[in-house]
Amino acid sequence: MSLEKKDEYDHKAWLKSKEDLTKVEQFFLLGLIYVDKRLRIVDYLELMETLYYRVNLQMPKSHTEQYNLDNKFWYWYPLYTLGLFSTLAYVVAAISGALLGFYYSPATTGDPSTAYNSIAFIMRDLQFGFMLRSIHRWSAQVMVAAVFLHMLRVYFTGAYKEPRELNWILGIVLISLTMVFGYTGYLLPWDQLAFWAGQIGVEMSLSIPLAGEWVAQLLFGGFTLSQATLQRMYILHVFLLPFVVTTLIAIHIGIVWVQGIAEPH
Helix, strand or coil: CCHHHHHHHHHHHHHHHHHHCCHHHHHHHHHHHHHHHHHCHHHHHHHHHHHHHHHHHCCCCCHHHHCCCCCCCHHHHHHHHHHHHHHHHHHHHHHHHHHHCCCCCCCCCCCCHHHHHHHHHHHHCCCCHHHHHHHHHHHHHHHHHHHHHHHHHHHHCCCCCCCCHHHHHHHHHHHHHHHHHHHHHHHCCCCHHHHHHHHHHHHHHHCCCCCHHHHHHHHHCCCCCCHHHHHHHHHHHHHHHHHHHHHHHHHHHHHHHHHCCCCCC
C-alpha cells in the first residue's frame, strides 16, 4: 500500500468512527487530520516512539542489573543521588539567578555602590525579592555541598578507577569551577563581606610566584578593589561560567550514561 493510499485509508477510518464521537471530539479529530496531512505529525510520533525503545534497549546496565544482585547494594542508593541532586540545585540556581539578573545592576561608573543599592532594592522593595535571592543563595550552597559529597562517594566507592578516570578528572574541574562560581557570586552584592573576600582574593593572587601580579590584574583589575573588580566578577558569574559549567555537566552526564553507574563491587 502506497503512502498516499495508507493516509487516505487511515483518515477514512477516523471519519467513519466519528459518528460515535461528541461534537468536541469530532472537531478535535478533524483538526488533527487537517494538521497531519500537512505536517505528518503521526509519522513523526511513531518515529520518536521507535527511537525511544531502541535507545532504551541500549541503555548501559549497572552491576546490580548485569549480575542479578537484587537489592544487595540497597544501602548505597541514597549516596548515588548526589550527582542528580547537585544538578537540580544548579538548575534552580541558574533559573533564580536569571530572574535576579532582571533587577541586579553592576556598577558602570567609578562608583560601585550601584551594585549594593540594587541588592538593597531586591531585598527590601521588590515583591518576593527576598525569597528569590534566598532561593538563589541556598541552592548555590546546596550545590557546593552536594558536589563535595558526590566526589567523596565516588572516591570511597572506587568509582574513579579505570575506565572512569577521565570523568573523575572532569569532576575535579567541575568542583573547582563551582567554587569559582560561588566566589564570584559572593562578591556581587558589594557589601562588607564581599569587599573583604575580594581583598583576600587579591592578596592570594599576588602570592602566586611569578604570575601573581598578572593574575591580579586579569581577575581583579588591579592590586586594589575597584569598579573594574566588580565588573570582572559579574562577567565571570553571568556570562562565562554558566556556559562553561553547563557544557561540562552535559559531557559529565553523557560519559556516565555511556559507561553506566559504577556500583561498589
